[in-house]
Amino acid sequence: VSIGYAACHWCHVMERESFENEEVAAYMNEHFINIKIDREERPDLDHIYMDAVQAIAGNGGWPLNVFLTTDAKPFYGGTYFPPQNAYNRPSWKEVLSNINTAWNNRREELEQQAENLVNHISTAGNLFGKNIADTAAVFSQEQCSTIAANILKTADMRDGGFGAAPKFPQTFTIQYLLAYGHFFKDEKALQHATFSLQQMLKGGIYDQLGGGLARYSTDGQWLAPHFEKMLYDNALLVSVLADAFQLTGNKVYETAIHKTLQFFIREMKHPEGGFFAALDADSEGIEGKFYVWDKKEIDDILGKDAGLYCKWFGVEEHGNWEEKNILHISMNEVEFAAENNISVESLQELINNGNEKLIQQRNLRVRPLTDDKILLSWNALMLTAFCKASAALAEDDYKKEAVQLFDFIMQKFASEKDNFFHTYKNKKATHPAFLDDYAYLIQACIFLQEITSDQKYLLQAQSLTQYVIDNFENKATGYFYYTHQQQSDIIARKVEFYDGATPSGNSIMAENLYYLSVILDKKDWQIKAQKITAALADAVVKYPTSFAIWASLILNQVMGMNEIVLTGKNILQTKKELLKLYIPNKVFQSADTETLSFPLLTGKNFMEASRIYLCRDYICHEPVTTPSEFGLLLKKLIN
Numbered sequence: 047v048s049i050g051y052a053a054c055h056w057c058h059v060m061e062r063e064s065f066e067n068e069e070v071a072a073y074m075n076e077h078f079i080n081i082k083i084d085r086e087e088r089p090d091l092d093h094i095y096m097d098a099v100q101a102i103a104g105n106g107g108w109p110l111n112v113f114l115t116t117d118a119k120p121f122y123g124g125t126y127f128p129p130q131n132a133y134n135r136p137s138w139k140e141v142l143s144n145i146n147t148a149w150n151n152r153r154e155e156l157e158q159q160a161e162n163l164v165n166h167i168s169t170a171g172n173l174f175g176k177n178i179a180d181t182a183a184v185f186s187q188e189q190c191s192t193i194a195a196n197i198l199k200t201a202d203m204r205d206g207g208f209g210a211a212p213k214f215p216q217t218f219t220i221q222y223l224l225a226y227g228h229f230f231k232d233e234k235a236l237q238h239a240t241f242s243l244q245q246m247l248k249g250g251i252y253d254q255l256g257g258g259l260a261r262y263s264t265d266g267q268w269l270a271p272h273f274e275k276m277l278y279d280n281a282l283l284v285s286v287l288a289d290a291f292q293l294t295g296n297k298v299y300e301t302a303i304h305k306t307l308q309f310f311i312r313e314m315k316h317p318e319g320g321f322f323a324a325l326d327a328d329s330e331g332i333e334g335k336f337y338v339w340d341k342k343e344i345d346d347i348l349g350k351d352a353g354l355y356c357k358w359f360g361v362e363e364h365g366n367w368e369e370k371n372i373l374h375i376s377m378n379e380v381e382f383a384a385e386n387n388i389s390v391e392s393l394q395e396l397i398n399n400g401n402e403k404l405i406q407q408r409n410l411r412v413r414p415l416t417d418d419k420i421l422l423s424w425n426a427l428m429l430t431a432f433c434k435a436s437a438a439l440a441e442d443d444y445k446k447e448a449v450q451l452f453d454f455i456m457q458k459f460a461s462e463k464d465n466f467f468h469t470y471k472n473k474k475a476t477h478p479a480f481l482d483d484y485a486y487l488i489q490a491c492i493f494l495q496e497i498t499s500d501q502k503y504l505l506q507a508q509s510l511t512q513y514v515i516d517n518f519e520n521k522a523t524g525y526f527y528y529t530h531q532q533q534s535d536i537i538a539r540k541v542e543f544y545d546g547a548t549p550s551g552n553s554i555m556a557e558n559l560y561y562l563s564v565i566l567d568k569k570d571w572q573i574k575a576q577k578i579t580a581a582l583a584d585a586v587v588k589y590p591t592s593f594a595i596w597a598s599l600i601l602n603q604v605m606g607m608n609e610i611v612l613t614g615k616n617i618l619q620t621k622k623e624l625l626k627l628y629i630p631n632k633v634f635q636s637a638d639t640e641t642l643s644f645p646l647l648t649g650k651n652f653m654e655a656s657r658i659y660l661c662r663d664y665i666c667h668e669p670v671t672t673p674s675e676f677g678l679l680l681k682k683l684i685n
Contacts, residue, residue, distance in 0.1 A: 049083045049092050049110040052417035053261075053274035053324040055333055056126045057109040063129045064138045070129075073139070077146045078113075085110070086323055086421060087469050090480055090529050093540050097167045099123040113145050118537055119160035168538040185583065185600045187230075193590040193597045194226045194235050200591060201238050202266065206245030208591060211266045215246060215259065215279060217286040218545050218594035224289050225598060225630045229605050229684075236293075243290055247302050250372035253337065254359065255405050257302075257309035258325075259283050261547075269374055270367045273327035273334040273414075277314065278548050280306050281427035288431075288438035292628035303435050307444065310428070316420060319454030320470065321428050323421055326414040336414050338370035339404075347403050354386060355400040358393070420470040422459045422479055423548070425451060426486035433493035437625035445497050452494060452503070455487065464513040481528050481542070481551035484514045488558045497625065499617070499636045501644060504565065511562055511571070514555060524578045525552050543582065545595045552578065553595035560599065564607055564633045567645040576603070602631040606663050608680065611646050612636035614656035623673035624658065629680070 048065070050057030064070050074080050085092035085108065092110065098120035100106040105125070112123035122145060127138040136144075148156060197219055200208045207213045220239045227236030246252055249268025251260050259279050260271030284306055291299040314322045329336040341361050345352040359373040360366055366374075383390045432448035435441060458470045459479070467475035468483055491507035494500075518526040520541060527539045528551065542550050556575045563572035579586075579599055586593040586600060610632055612621055621636050633646075641647045651657045657669040658676045662683060670676050 047081045047083060047091075047095065047112045047114055049085050049095060049112070050108050051085050051324075052415065053276065053326045054108045055272065055274075055327050056107075058328065060109050060111075060126055060138070064127070067129070070139060070142075073142060077142070084419075086417075087419065087477060089482070090533070090536055090540075093528060093542065094167060094536060094538055095120055095123065097540070098163055099125070101163060101166055115157050115160045119157075119164050121156045121160040121163065164537055167540070185580075185604050187604055189583065189587050190226060190597075190601050190604055191230070192587050193600070194223065194230075194232065196588065197223060197590050197594075198234065198238065201242075203238070205267050206238070206242035207268070208242075212262050212264050212272075213266060213268065214262045214547070215251075215283060216591060216594070217282045218549065218598070219591050221286050221289060222590065222594050222597050222601065224286070224293055225601055228293055228628065228630075229601070240290060240294060240296070243287065244298060247298065248375040250367070250374045252302075253309070254373040254375070255401050255408060256313070257305035259306070260327075269372060271334075271372075273337055275325040277310070277321050277323055277421075277424045278427050280310060281424065281431040282548070284431035285427075285434050288434035289628065289630065292438045292626060300439060303439065307432070307435060307447075311447065314416070316418075318458070319450055320420040320458065321425055321451075322416050322418045323424060324417040326417070329412045329414045334370075334372075336408065336411055338365075338367065338372055340365070341371060343407070344371075344400075344404065347407055348400050351396050351400055354388070354393075354396060357386070358382060358397060418471065420458075422455065422466060422468055422470075422483040423486050425455060426483065426490045427548070429455070429490035430486070430493050433490065433497050436497050437493075440622040440626055448490075448494055449498065452490070459483075464509055478530050478533055480530075481514070481518050481526050481555070482548065484510055484518070485526075485551040485554040485558065486549075488514070489554050492558065492561055496634045496636075499621065499638070501637070501641060504635075504644070507558070507562060508566060511555075511558060515574075523581070524574055526555055543585075544592050546592075549595045550593075553593070553599065557595065557599055560603070560607075561633055564609060565635055565644070565646055575599075579603075598630070605631045608632040609646060609659075609661040610634045610676075611650060611659040612656060613647070613650045613652050613659070614638065615652070615654045617656050620656040620658070620673060624676065627673070627677065 083091055095112045096106045096110060099110060099112060102122060103124050107125045109126055110123065111125065111127065112120045114120050127141055128135055129137060131137050131140065202208060208216050208219060220242055223235040223239035226232060227239060246259070246268055249263065251263045251268045251271040258275045261274050261276050261279055262272055264270045264272060284303055287299045287303050290296065291303065310321055314325065316322065327333045339361065341356060341363050344356055344361060348355055358375065360376055361371045361373070365371050379390050379393055383393045429448055429451045432444045432451065436444035436448060459466045459475050461467065466479035466483060468477040468479045469475065488507045488510045491503040495503040514526060517531050520527055525541045528542050529536060529539055541552065543552055544550055545553055556579050559571040559575035563569065563575065579596060582593065582596055583600065586596045590597045608629055608631055610624070612624060613636070615638050617636055617638060635644065635646050637647050638652065640650065640652055650659060656671055658671065659669045660667050660676065660679060667679060670679055
């Protein structure tokens with residue numbers, strides 16, 4: 047079984063070198079049953095066999111090549127294998143020959159090895175939660191401070207981000223530092239969070255012309271990305287940029303939100319709705335070719351403006367990366383303009399004009415391959431991103447995009463009641479949805495009801511949450527399996543805890559349960575959320591960059607949830623003003639008429655004028671009528 051994905055560079059390399067080699071292919075077809083799997087279509091299988099390879103080889107990645115018994119149990123595997131012995135790796139032909147010999151001569155031994163490995167996979171990933179608390183835990187400010195301190199131990203203070211190259215965005219970690227810095231007035235946490243975002247947005251990891259973030263940077267300075275653009279990375283980036291804009295008001299974040307979302311609307315949206323999964327790193331067989339420039343090209347296109355333009359974007363005569371140039375920014379506009387005796391307005395005009403001309407030229411190039419499958423989980427993350435962007439920027443166009451995307455998901459992915467598919471392509475939805483699909487969609491419904499005031503999204507979130515509890519929950523621990531209880535084509539049901547490139551389905555479900563427990567007055571859901579968070583608390587505190595969503599949940603529980611209700615006949619403008627505020631620890635509901643099925647809306651005043659109600663720490667306060675009054679009330683209570 048070879049597992050990869052469309053935007054994986056080394057997957058394509060091994061495909062060309064080995065799988066398309068007639069001699070190698072003939073040997074494989076003679077001695078093996080060969081199965082190719084897209085890890086994004088079947089993340090459940092990827093998780094299982096990745097665990098196996100990590101146990102065998104001590105590391106993992108893609109391409110992921112695993113040898114299985116006839117009942118799909120793994121006994122040997124690795125990642126990339128070259129066509130000849132190289133890089134301290136055996137050749138693929140040598141591996142094939144050795145496996146074939148071992149299978150024919152020592153089959154019982156290999157089958158026993160596979161059995162042991164499956165037992166390890168089944169238990170190792172599910173160790174958390176064995177000692178789950180019987181009662182809801184109380185988290186502390188000290189834990190929150192330790193989490194922040196442990197995050198900052200890994201911080202790259204010079205270039206932003208965390209750790210050494212390769213550097214990933216780690217948006218959840220930045221999100222935690224923003225909230226912690228805000229709550230605890232910690233300038234160091236706030237500064238590193240905002241600095242990291244700005245460094246990424248200035249770097250080559252961000253497409254300075256077209257918008258959109260690449261998956262990671264191969265260097266520590268964010269200059270040279272692995273050029274693939276993934277939908278999930280950009281959805282998560284927009285979400286944290288929305289937080290940063292609400293908190294700071296810095297226009298850099300507003301601009302980046304627009305630029306990123308407009309790129310996906312323009313270039314990655316299916317005509318029916320929904321967003322494609324990824325844009326490949328390679329074009330014409332060369333990584334990054336679509337994005338990089340010779341200085342002479344820019345000189346020819348821009349003429350007299352080329353000198354200043356190249357200076358702004360760090361373009362060099364002999365290139366800044368593999369003899370080519372990746373556009374990046376190293377100074378702020380004010381300093382650069384002053385240094386070059388030009389006004390900031392004139393500089394911006396020169397840059398914008400230059401960008402337009404270079405984009406026109408770039409669009410004539412061979413475009414990287416689009417991975418045109420549409421994934422429920424990643425589209426749900428994008429739906430949340432549209433909601434958060436709409437709230438932070440008071441932008442109705444993004445609200446419309448969010449509503450349209452929700453409708454597309456319901457039309458294309460839903461089958462019978464609350465039963466969804468994971469992927470959609472060529473007018474067909476396939477593969478049963480996984481925990482991430484449901485968790486992210488519930489989260490998106492919550493944000494959608496906040497910006498629309500339409501309670502149907504809240505009812506959808508409630509229904510889907512009960513479905514997940516009924517079909518995914520491990521009753522012994524309270525955590526949720528990655529796969530549905532009726533899915534039968536896997537060798538083990540795994541529980542995923544880590545917040546990696548995408549959030550853990552369990553951490554998002556914990557957030558969903560906690561939010562919905564307040565807005566629906568379901569105490570049992572609150573206890574569920576607190577129990578599964580408490581059982582992980584020690585790990586979260588020690589290793590917060592692997593559990594950053596869990597960390598934010600602990601932080602919000604420590605700070606207390608703000609229950610905010612807006613009522614009245616004309617609430618639209620007031621709602622926009624309220625949603626622009628940075629309040630990460632909130633439950634928000636608004637309506638123009640009383641609805642008895644929602645506890646927070648019961649007994650409120652629904653007269654012409656708006657009323658803003660705030661309850662926190664089990665105490666409700668006198669309603670106010672304007673967002674500014676509300677801001678003062680909240681500030682007074684927090685202080």
